[in-house]
Amino acid sequence: MSANLGGIPAYWDKGLQMKASDWERVWEERKAVFEMPKVHRLADKGHDVVGVEYAKLPCREFFEEQRLESDTTPMEDVSGGFLHKSSDGKIKIFQCDFFKFKKSHAGNFDVIWDRASLVALNKSDRKK
Numbered sequence: 001m002s003a004n005l006g007g008i009p010a011y012w013d014k015g016l017q018m019k020a021s022d023w024e025r026v027w028e029e030r031k032a033v034f035e036m037p038k039v040h041r042l043a044d045k046g047h048d049v050v051g052v053e054y055a056k057l058p059c060r061e062f063f064e065e066q067r068l069e070s071d072t073t074p075m076e077d078v079s080g081g082f083l084h085k086s087s088d089g090k091i092k093i094f095q096c097d098f099f100k101f102k103k104s105h106a107g108n109f110d111v112i113w114d115r116a117s118l119v120a121l122n123k124s125d126r127k128k
């Protein structure tokens with residue numbers, strides 16, 4: 001994947017496929033930015049917040065930027081997956097492939113907030 005984030009729709013239009021692991025490079029090359037401070041605001045309002053993100057860098061940087069103490073532990077049933085949890089337990093970010101994320105990992109949700117996840121998926125994966 002050599003396109004920058006703004007070029008990803010054009011990438012799909014060419015019928016090319018992108019692997020979730022390609023996103024690690026997008027983050028390392030600083031071609032993506034996160035809207036993660038909003039997540040922190042939800043937690044400040046008393047909500048329990050759960051996120052799912054494949055790439056390691058934004059998961060780690062979120063807690064650093066928000067100056068939140070956190071623990072990172074491997075996910076037991078997802079190889080290569082990690083759970084990053086704030087020390088008060090209000091914010092959990094699962095670092096794993098969204099398609100491997102299960103109800104058993106985080107229970108039921110009252111609200112799902114999505115921003116720019118579908119655009120990150122190959123067109124052929126969007127109906128899954």
Ligand SMILES: C[S@@+](CC[C@H](N)C(=O)[O-])C[C@H]1O[C@@H](n2cnc3c(N)ncnc32)[C@H](O)[C@@H]1O
Pocket residue numbers: 020023024032033034035036052053054055058096097098099115116117119120121
């Ligand atoms: C366009 S960015 C949006 C990021 C964030 N939702 C925001 O609003 O700032 C898409 C994100 O999806 C992540 N991603 C892509 N494929 C994924 C997958 N299969 N499972 C989990 N995350 C994935 C990428 O690493 C990237 O951070």
